[in-house]
Amino acid sequence: MKLSMIGLMLVSLLGTSHAQAQCEQLYNGVQTSDGSSAQISIGRVSLTSTHLQPVGSSLGSVLVSAANAPGLSGETVLWQCDQADRHQIYELFATNGADRVGGHWEIGAGAGTSANDGLPGYFATYFGYVSLKLTHLNSGKTFTRYWQESPISHYDVVGDKIQIKGKHLSMVQAELARVSALPPASGSGSDQCAGIAQGAGSSVAAYTCTVPNAYIQFKGPGIVSDRAGTDANTSRTFLGVRNGVAFGLRGGAFISYNAACAVRSVTPVVTFARISSQQLNTGQTSESDFSIELECNDFALNITTQSLYGIQVSPNAYEQAQKLGLVTGDGAVTYLLSTGYGSDPSIATGVGIRLRQNATGADMNFVGQAGAPVGAVGNRGAGGWYPIREGQLISATGTGASVYTQSITAILSALPGMRARAGKVDAVAIVRVRVQ
Structure with a gap:
């Protein structure tokens, strides 16, 4: 009889362990797609001679919110979880590590070129000699090609649920700086926007490349996501389930030459x-x-x-x-x-x-x-x-x-x-x- 009772007790405990809390995604997630990113509206960038504008010169800075992506607002509910999950929810963030001008080449630190400008965290963009650095303000960490995580500590409580909305994701600071080299034509996982938008003379060229420069995705029970520490060049599981929000310079930046x-x-x-x-x-x-x-x-x-x-x-x-x-x-x-x-x-x-x-x-x-x-x-x-x-x-x-x-x-x-x-x-x- 004792063996029988122990067996029953084990069955009961095993049955309880499967009643695990799960999070659910409540929006369509198209904001991870090219052309649907939260726009980095940094405005016009001007390049001139290195006499006036040496390598490392700041070319602009702006704050960006995931809530500004098309179809989202600060009150859009992105994910919902049980309150028991509140210590298991994170933002994962990285550059678009696969693309040549989206976040593959850390050009400011010499990646893909023989010239190291001493600008760690600055990645090549579709604009020639212009690099982008992104900072996740809630954690203070700089975006890299490798997924980093930061706990989500702000959310709304509705009954026994917690809701993570657009306003709860970290603001992102975007900074542009001049670099001395262009990204190589090959060697990255993808090159959707071939070439470079450089313009000429006093003409103005728009940032027409719609490829995102970075992503934030959600990590929580029941949600498919990538693993912190993996390379975003190849670790991109979140895209298949549209879990997250992209950030991009598309349509939000312009470049001109000479006037500076x-x-x-x-x-x-x-x-x-x-x-x-x-x-x-x-x-x-x-x-x-x-x-x-x-x-x-x-x-x-x-x-x-x-x-x-x-x-x-x-x-x-x-x-x-x-x-x-x-x-x-x-x-x-x-x-x-x-x-x-x-x-x-x-x-x-x-x-x-x-x-x-x-x-x-x-x-x-x-x-x-x-x-x-x-x-x-x-x-x-x-x-x-x-x-x-x-x-x-x-x-x-x-x-x-x-x-x-x-x-x-x-x-x-x-x-x-x-x-x-x-x-x-x-x-x-x-x-x-x-x-x-």
Whole structure:
């Protein structure tokens, strides 16, 4: 009898082990397909001589959300799981490791070429001498050809289920940089967009290659996915079941040649005199001047060309500015916030930095992150971009280029409608130029 009872107990336990929770996919997944990727809308990229634009020069940066892929929104339910699965769900992410211009060649680190530019994480694109680096912001990891995973910790709870929506996947930061070589014509798993879109002279070429540059897929019980650590050149099981979202430069980038400007120098640190929260709350401010030197070739300074500069906030500062209503309708940011604002107790709150252009005496905005449109020619300040020619011409270099200096005042003040609270102010911004 004892043997019989033990046998029955084992059968019961084995029966229970098969009642495992499963996740399910609730959308059609066409967003993994060519032409249906979340668009990396980085705008126009300008290449000129390496005198103005040496290898490694930044060519643009933008934040991208999976929720922007065609057919998706932030509220689209992508996957649904039992609450018991909440510690077993992950994002897997990698470049499009199979394709020649989609993420196979880490061109910035010398893959496929004899020239190593010292730019790890930058992969060849359909634009000649232009490389792309992608960062998974939730984990801080750079996309590579090898699948990496990051736990999904944000989701909606509906009854006994958890729902992973478009808004719950990590934002992706895309950065372009100049490299010294083109990807080889052979050696990758695929080459769907043969050749390179290089353009010529002052012409503009669009990024017509629809092949994605990267993917995010879902890993959870019951969902077919690839394994972390495997090479996306050959490990692509997720595509067959349409599990995930692609990211691509398709239609979101353009390239032109000759017309370009570069940042030659900028005041590296702007220091404010100490000021109390009481003073700030009575409308007083602390001010400090700084300058930027910008060099443009003659073509870029043609009266019909829109050569612009802007001061761009960091992704973190942009997200905080959105929460506080400090982002304008055209994507500019009115106040620069400290790194760690709202999360670091040592950082002053209710306090931000605004700008004044000394040549015109007008207030300036910062460039944001979400595509930052520049508006029509002559629309000064759209998206946080300003004409370089508004500065003071200080020299002609003799190389077909001229140098302009921009004098700007940074103003530390209380944020509109908020009370300043004591703490430190420590903010970072990047000077960028673009030619329309």
